[in-house]
Amino acid sequence: MSECHPDFSVFPPVESALTEPNGLLAQGGDLSVEWLLDAYCHGIFPWFNPGEPILWWSPDPRMVLLPADIRVTRSLAKRMRNGGFELRVDSAFADVMRACGAPREGAAGTWISEAMVAAYGRLFDAGYAHSVEIWHDGQLVGGLYGVAIGRMFYGESMFSRVPDASKIALVRLAQQLQQWEFGMIDCQMETSHLSSMGARTLPRAAFVARLAELVNLPHRPGPWTFDVPD
Template structure:
């Protein structure tokens, strides 16, 4: 039986109480409550995230295992390397952070996805993350081409941890460029792990892998104690972390 959050004073239960593999909803931990910044901060600090559809109560999840991308294991395929190299060289192409967060989260909510009917990024979710963004905890990494938002992603930053939420593309590989830029930013600031929540073949092809919940939570606890990242800005020199960009020849990075 999952816990119901009936009051703002109710706390999320221990993640070991989440429904197990083989149940109707593996990883489901609790239901109810509101998407306030305070509740979201409590949830993410415990490795818990909201995921539900229109007409449902807020559902809180802690899957086991947990899909992550360790930033030093990011796999940059030759084709994507060439795409990014061309992107860097082309005038009018740039990566921006938090330039238009509202457009990014709305694009993530409304961009059609193969095999999906509807979206889990419901209007209440959009407004909640917009509020949390204004408080400095949620960020977007954006791919811009000739003054147009071509793709991007958004997620939550706590300590030296980034929780990836969703991404979108309006142009080929635009979201992959944003993810590669996020990896560079994370390496620059000592963020060793990006939470990807659940396994997909796409993430696995980029180096993502699953961790047992206890290992994920151990790494999360360490990252939360490592201090906040600031400032959230992107500079072309950060591409050196993937051996790309104008600074790569002088400073190859780690």
Template structure:
């Protein structure tokens, strides 16, 4: 494979993911730079197993890691401590899960959340604007943890048909982001979505049941799931039962 990075002109199609830099190249997982960042290009990227990830001052960078970290929703590990937290959350007045009531706010909270080993954020203003456009078009969603009328945690994701791609989470209260992730898993189980893309492998995701899978297998799954109708992005309290909560 050549070490020459593909530079995209605006509206130029993405190269095939087989051109992604591998282990012997300067930055494994990097596919291309440049191009256009808007809802349609995001949609085209995700359909092919590609996503943007870059910091302020950098060009748009497009990635397609191989292998890919994926959470099969049936493999989600509901650890004892989180089970107790969810049971308490479910039983406490004023605690609720909302979907899409504060999408851009969730993104901006995610952007401001410090990450171990990271300076600054990849959720730059152009990312906020592009994903907010995708949200307005019905293909990006937020899962939000609310307590007594306050947004205390949440996540946002992309969803094309039944293909779900997790993006980022934040928490301003203990376990608030984990509650949102558990709600997303329950929603996916209820709606028949099989997996949630986690993009990058981390010990935390692995502890919750995510595992790596070959990119070719991942892309084939995305193609099959995106051909299905859009999921119904509403959260019903009965969905908690999908996690075995009485």
């Protein structure tokens, strides 16, 4: 399958997205592999609550993390060395998605419905979606999932059941992607947590221009195996 068609898309140009709410571009369509790949190739992602129409977004500015910019504090590095954690990749994709969608303190509901789990499961089966998992004593305690096309990674969500587990997953992902010469990790919306890890904002135009280069580099299909040292 050819991942990206830069001159064709079922979506409107991202420049036509609303400023309020920031980035709302379109509604409708479906969550097929073809629609999702078309969206990601053009800097667009789905985000909607169960029972709502499918909503597609391309916010401005865009939060991104360059793999080489990942920030590891001394305390986090010590926890990575001594915490007894085990890293696995692409071994429990659906479990990671459901953990990301589990109820959180102070949050009402989740956008990660079973329909989303099924849709991204199809992307996983097609070699585009990935999970980075942190295990401790045989239990899944943290991780993240996202989509990779070419040399571009799109982070979708992360979770922790013990302190720092999602941070460790992000650090290990960034270290591996740097070795594989990936150019960016899309973090979608700005948060102080991601800023503390080294992420920054880019104007949407700059993000889309860089994205167009990265998605057309050779694709690394899943399932992945990480080979950077712990």
